[in-house]
Amino acid sequence: MLLCIATNALYSSISFLAGSAFNAVQHKATALEQLLMIALSLIGIILVQGTCDLSARVCAEILSKRFARNAREELYTSLLGKSQTFHNRQQVGDVMARASNDMTQLSDMVSPAFDIIFDSFSSLVINIAFIGLLNPQLLLVPVLYIVVFYFALRRYSRQLSPVSNQMREEFGQTNAVLNEAVAGIEVVKATAQENQEIRKFITRASRYRDFYVQNGKIQGRYLPTLLLGVALALAFLHGLYLLSHQQISLGALITFMGLMTNLRFVTFMSTWTFSLVQLGIAGARRILTLMKEETELDENAGGYHEQMRGDIVFDHVTFSYGNTPILKDVSFRARPGQTIAIVGQTGAGKSTLTKLVNRIYDVDSGTVSIDGTDVRQWDMDSLRSQISTIEQDIFLFSRTIAENIGYGLGSKADRATIETAAHDAQAHEFIQSFAQGYETEIGERGVTLSGGQRQRLAIARALLTDPRILILDDSTSAIDSATEDEIQKAIRRILQGRTTLLITHRLSQIRWADSILVLRKGELIDQGTHEELLARCETYRRIFSHYDAAVPTTVSSGD
Numbered sequence: 001m002l003l004c005i006a007t008n009a010l011y012s013s014i015s016f017l018a019g020s021a022f023n024a025v026q027h028k029a030t031a032l033e034q035l036l037m038i039a040l041s042l043i044g045i046i047l048v049q050g051t052c053d054l055s056a057r058v059c060a061e062i063l064s065k066r067f068a069r070n071a072r073e074e075l076y077t078s079l080l081g082k083s084q085t086f087h088n089r090q091q092v093g094d095v096m097a098r099a100s101n102d103m104t105q106l107s108d109m110v111s112p113a114f115d116i117i118f119d120s121f122s123s124l125v126i127n128i129a130f131i132g133l134l135n136p137q138l139l140l141v142p143v144l145y146i147v148v149f150y151f152a153l154r155r156y157s158r159q160l161s162p163v164s165n166q167m168r169e170e171f172g173q174t175n176a177v178l179n180e181a182v183a184g185i186e187v188v189k190a191t192a193q194e195n196q197e198i199r200k201f202i203t204r205a206s207r208y209r210d211f212y213v214q215n216g217k218i219q220g221r222y223l224p225t226l227l228l229g230v231a232l233a234l235a236f237l238h239g240l241y242l243l244s245h246q247q248i249s250l251g252a253l254i255t256f257m258g259l260m261t262n263l264r265f266v267t268f269m270s271t272w273t274f275s276l277v278q279l280g281i282a283g284a285r286r287i288l289t290l291m292k293e294e295t296e297l298d299e300n301a302g303g304y305h306e307q308m309r310g311d312i313v314f315d316h317v318t319f320s321y322g323n324t325p326i327l328k329d330v331s332f333r334a335r336p337g338q339t340i341a342i343v344g345q346t347g348a349g350k351s352t353l354t355k356l357v358n359r360i361y362d363v364d365s366g367t368v369s370i371d372g373t374d375v376r377q378w379d380m381d382s383l384r385s386q387i388s389t390i391e392q393d394i395f396l397f398s399r400t401i402a403e404n405i406g407y408g409l410g411s412k413a414d415r416a417t418i419e420t421a422a423h424d425a426q427a428h429e430f431i432q433s434f435a436q437g438y439e440t441e442i443g444e445r446g447v448t449l450s451g452g453q454r455q456r457l458a459i460a461r462a463l464l465t466d467p468r469i470l471i472l473d474d475s476t477s478a479i480d481s482a483t484e485d486e487i488q489k490a491i492r493r494i495l496q497g498r499t500t501l502l503i504t505h506r507l508s509q510i511r512w513a514d515s516i517l518v519l520r521k522g523e524l525i526d527q528g529t530h531e532e533l534l535a536r537c538e539t540y541r542r543i544f545s546h547y548d549a550a551v552p553t554t555v556s557s558g559d
């Protein structure tokens with residue numbers, strides 16, 4: 001800021017030198033000497049002013065980039081800390097737009113926008129002060145102009161604000177549409193709906209453009225650029241009037257007009273900078289909305305943290321997403337080391353039930369406790385690090401196989417442990433068959449894996465952290481029969497010594513279970529061993545016969 005003020009003061013003093021030059025030329029006797037002095041001073045001033053200007057710009061740029069970096073870090077940390085419910089509600093594309101483009105708008109608001117606004121307004125104040133020093137009478141026109149300028153700027157900002165907000169919002173939506181189409185490209189292509197997606201995108205992109213044009217129109221109607229011309233003409237007339245009445249010298253008139261012309265900078269820049277500020281504010285508002293949204297789950301850092309034994313108790317648990325109850329009055333117990341299979345039709349609430357154990361969601365009423373302590377009393381970090389989940393939908397990062405397996409341990413995972421886990425998960429062999437072995441990149445830049453291979457990597461990942469409780473969602477996994485046997489072995493291996501909640505439709509796996517829960521529309525209608533349930537539970541028999549018909553190979557391959 002100080003450098004900015006110095007730059008402007010030096011720049012405006014050039015007008016004074018120009019004025020003195022005119023006065024010097026009028027007094028021919030000493031003109032040459034004086035002109036030489038003036039010329040030398042000009043060079044000196046320009047050099048110092050240039051250095052100040054450059055340093056001011058560097059400071060502003062550093063400030064703006066640090067500001068953006070901190071804001072990004074804060075947003076990222078806040079996003080990772082949000083609950084699953086929060087993330088379910090968000091459109092990924094819109095979140096990405098906020099994290100990238102809105103952040104850029106925020107950074108642009110600091111530099112160049114705030115930087116130039118401060119620069120131009122300090123220039124305004126300095127020029128007006130210099131005009132006052134020159135001759136207070138000369139202040140008439142510039143002061144009038146500033147009053148008009150102030151009101152015009154206020155009106156301009158108010159008009160821009162809603163349009164800028166809508167522009168940012170529309171940009172986020174455009175991004176969300178694009179993101180969805182790219183993420184779901186397989187479905188789009190398989191159903192030949194490219195045209196529909198293109199139309200949707202064009203509609204969004206056009207609306208974004210319309211707001212952009214509207215923004216441009218408001219900028220185009222900005223009055224001060226026009227008014228400045230009128231102000232300059234009036235100032236010149238006023239100056240000439242004072243000159244003809246010998247109130248000011250010719251040099252002073254020249255200086256006055258030089259200072260007036262400097263107002264051009266603040267006027268022209270304000271069109272652009274205030275638009276940037278409005279966009280920055282709109283972006284900041286969107287980022288803040290995201291960050292401020294309630295994190296529904298209390299992480300309870302510093303809560304109960306002990307080595308887990310794996311004794312899970314559901315006591316009259318009821319849960320709903322929004323208003324429809326999904327689980328109703330569910331009670332059961334899984335003792336340490338037991339395998340509990342959960343069966344039921346699709347949508348019965350099996351996955352939901354498992355998500356209450358590691359607090360992806362919290363119960364509405366009743367309690368879920370582990371080792372006699374309500375999960376809400378557990379330190380979230382301690383709770384989750386001792387529970388592993390293998391989802392139906394296995395997510396692998398676009399990193400190497402080794403990094404994917406070692407993910408749960410972060411930087412603490414060494415190669416030997418990773419390989420042991422891969423061995424146990426029956427994954428070592430297929431990993432070795434890749435040219436780069438454990439260093440093979442997965443996903444976007446590397447190989448794509450089959451369902452069975454992904455599942456074994458997920459098992460290896462879960463084995464590595466040696467969890468006390470394992471949640472295994474195997475209900476929809478489509479695995480070719482060649483790898484079936486290996487997967488079964490891997491799963492069998494991973495169940496040992498852990499409390500496991502196993503969602504499955506494989507008869508062979510159901511038979512390993514110590515107890516089976518039968519869910520129907522969110523109600524736990526029976527629990528017991530396979531034989532007991534076959535004997536007494538009609539629903540179980542129906543499910544069973546359904547599985548029986550659907551998966552004949554697993555029935556005959558039972559153990």
Ligand code: ADP
Binds near residue numbers: 088321348349351352
């Ligand atoms: P299952 O695993 O038995 O197939 P889920 O537990 O996945 O069943 O789902 C139970 C019910 O909860 C379904 O009716 C489903 O539509 C609903 N549901 C699942 N996840 C969500 C969610 N994130 N938000 C709202 N409803 C959900």
